[in-house]
Amino acid sequence: MSYEEITLETEEKMEKATSVFSDELKGIRTGRATPGLIENIRVEYYGSPTPLKQISSISVPEPRMLVVKPFDVSVMKNIEKALLKSDLGMTPNSDGKILRLQVPALSEERRKQIVNQVKELAEKAKISIRNIRRDSNKQADQLEKSSEISEDDCKALKEEVQDFTKKFEDKVNEYFDKKQKEILEN
Incomplete structure (x- = not known):
């Protein structure tokens, strides 16, 4: 060399x-919503763990809220399960088409x-x-x-x-x- x-x-x-x-x-929580908090969470997608950012769009409409809109609505339940399993302490609210995550204050x-x-x-x-x-x-x-x-x-x-x-x-x-x-x- x-x-x-x-x-x-x-x-x-x-x-x-x-x-x-x-x-x-x-991926570290700061009390403020940022897509980086959840974008690498692995979701079971047709048999293989896939990063959330590859199967959905993640947006921040408010400073303490994340919105996850899957490209394929059939994977909604899997996304919910993955978010609940992650140790973020946030519970997803679903309306069938999108998921909302409220980021609690620290x-x-x-x-x-x-x-x-x-x-x-x-x-x-x-x-x-x-x-x-x-x-x-x-x-x-x-x-x-x-x-x-x-x-x-x-x-x-x-x-x-x-x-x-x-x-x-x-x-x-x-x-x-x-x-x-x-x-x-x-």
């Missing part, structure tokens, strides 16, 4: 770790629990980024050991990897701060 390949792979992997964290945040204690949950996810994302850094630094050392790159190039590569690490950890912190603010506001 060359210098350029290591830097490209490192940046790619760190970007992926950050985007996974960002996607996880979408208590202060519950908000703090959710912030701690988000903090744990952020820490996992940072650990993942640091593990990528460790692996990249090992690869740099191996290149230097096998005389494919000079000592100076090895040092420069490690500095570049450290810059990526800082950049993506800052991004994770930014996502965390934004989500924390969103959760704690009423």
Whole structure:
């Protein structure tokens, strides 16, 4: 593996770790309705578990309400079952064509629990980024050991990897701060 390949792979992997964290945040409840809360819930659809967003449209007509309109009305009961099984604490109301979900307000204690949950996810994302850094630094050392790159190039590569690490950890912190603010506001 060359210098350029290591830097490209490192940046790619760190970007992926950050985007996974960002996607996880979408599914965390904040007291405000957002399609991300339910779009990845798996619904039994003709024998296979399918994400809700693939079999219905999800809209937010009011700040605390979600509306789910299935493309195929015959799957309505399965959607209701899947929503009830999920641990969101929301009961769907159906009129036969659409489902309405009222997003309840969060208590202060519950908000703090959710912030701690988000903090744990952020820490996992940072650990993942640091593990990528460790692996990249090992690869740099191996290149230097096998005389494919000079000592100076090895040092420069490690500095570049450290810059990526800082950049993506800052991004994770930014996502965390934004989500924390969103959760704690009423």
